[in-house]
Amino acid sequence: MAIEVINGQARAGACTSEHNPAWPSGPYNGRWAAQPVLSIVEDFMPKMRAVQVVHAGGPFEIVEREIPEPGSGMVRIKVQACGICHSDEVTKQGMFPGIQYPRVPGHEVIGVIDAIGQNVPRWTVGQRVGVGWNGGYCGYCDSCRRGNFFACETSTQVTGVTRDGGYADYMIAPASAIAVVPAELSPEEGAPLMCAGVTTFNCLRNSGARPGDIVAVIGLGGLGHLGIQFAAKSGFKTVGIGRGKDKEALARKLGASYYIDSAVQDPAAELQKLGGARVILATVTSADAMKAVIGGLTPAGTLMIVGAVPALEVPALQLLLKSQQVKGWYSGTSIDSQETLAFSVLSGVRSMNESYPLEQVNEAYERMVQGKARFRVVLTMEK
Ligand SMILES: [Zn+2]
Ligand SMILES: [Zn+2]
Secondary structure: OOOOEEOOEEOOOOOOOOOOOOOOOOOOOOOOOOOEHHHHHHHHOOEEEEEEEOOOOOOEEEEEEEOOOOOOOEEEEEEEEEEEOHHHHHHHOOOOOOOOOOEOOOOOEEEEEEEEOOOOOOOOOOOEEEEOOEOOOOOOOHHHHOOOHHHOOOOOOEEOOOEOOOOEOEEEEEHHHEEEOOOOOOHHHHHHHHOHHHHHHHHHHOOOOOOOOEEEEEOOOOOHHHHHHHHHHOOOEEEEEEOOHHHHHHHHHHOOOEEEEOOOOOHHHHHHHOOOEEEEEEOOOOHHHHHOOHHHEEEEEEEEEOOOOOOOOOOHHHHHHHOOEEEEOOOOOHHHHHHHHHHHHHHOOOOOEEEEEHHHHHHHHHHHHOOOOOOEEEEEOOO
């Protein structure tokens, strides 16, 4: 239908239902001549719900937005579920340099490709995909050419931070940022694996530990409860370290062969009694808790840090004499997420989640921020 526009108004009498008997009567009848054309077009543009942050430190706003179109190299995803991660605070509180508002957070996304831009080989409409923290990479800078895609030098792309994320019915993602989601995983099961899952799994599989080695996991929260499962299913002799006797049953249920209660035991001494840990996965955000376990490493052992602590004092002489390492670990890129999901299906690793509909984003977010969630929080998009 052609609509002629004069100064933003539809020409009087054009395109009314009166002039077009085929046009359905009902709620739209007669509106065409009475409204500015742009407003009419906007009324008919498909809309979606999105949760946005308008400024650093601001509240969440649930708004209606136009459904975005994918540009070159991009796909549009109809979001089914999106996990709430502690790193969403980066968007909420404006902790990322140069962040632009309004911004939709969310980097634990599971959904279905429903539109594809130009120059996107391989992916097809209808495929189930996930998006994590890494929001894509160029593939041609020196870091990418070395295989360090996470450190792409062309532009830092972070889902839900530099581009709108998954707290919405739809989102746009670069093809380089998406992972295949196996049919065996429900959207809620898959979502936390896109950040908490890939972080712990990818860290462990790159830690140097081999099946049969002792691997300890400090912390039994959102990251730790997945870390223990991945460690056990990878064939490591797994040690859970938490504060309090009450966490022992959970640690063992998740696959830990041993449990150390760091509230009453010296975790380093207890690890040495077991023969020492080849790897310790530190999921806590306490530098003191990390410091207390370093003495539990074997010679050439490694403390792998995935919990965000601003600074950590290390016993340099011990590291030197025993050739030990303290290493940080970035989560992973899309292929790492894809392999995390596949391994989870293969081995039965699952995140323990609390699910909330999108409208309850404030309540859901508070559960996460206050550390009350057991153990990950997921927003679902069904209406
Ligand atoms: Zn995250
Ligand atoms: Zn690059």
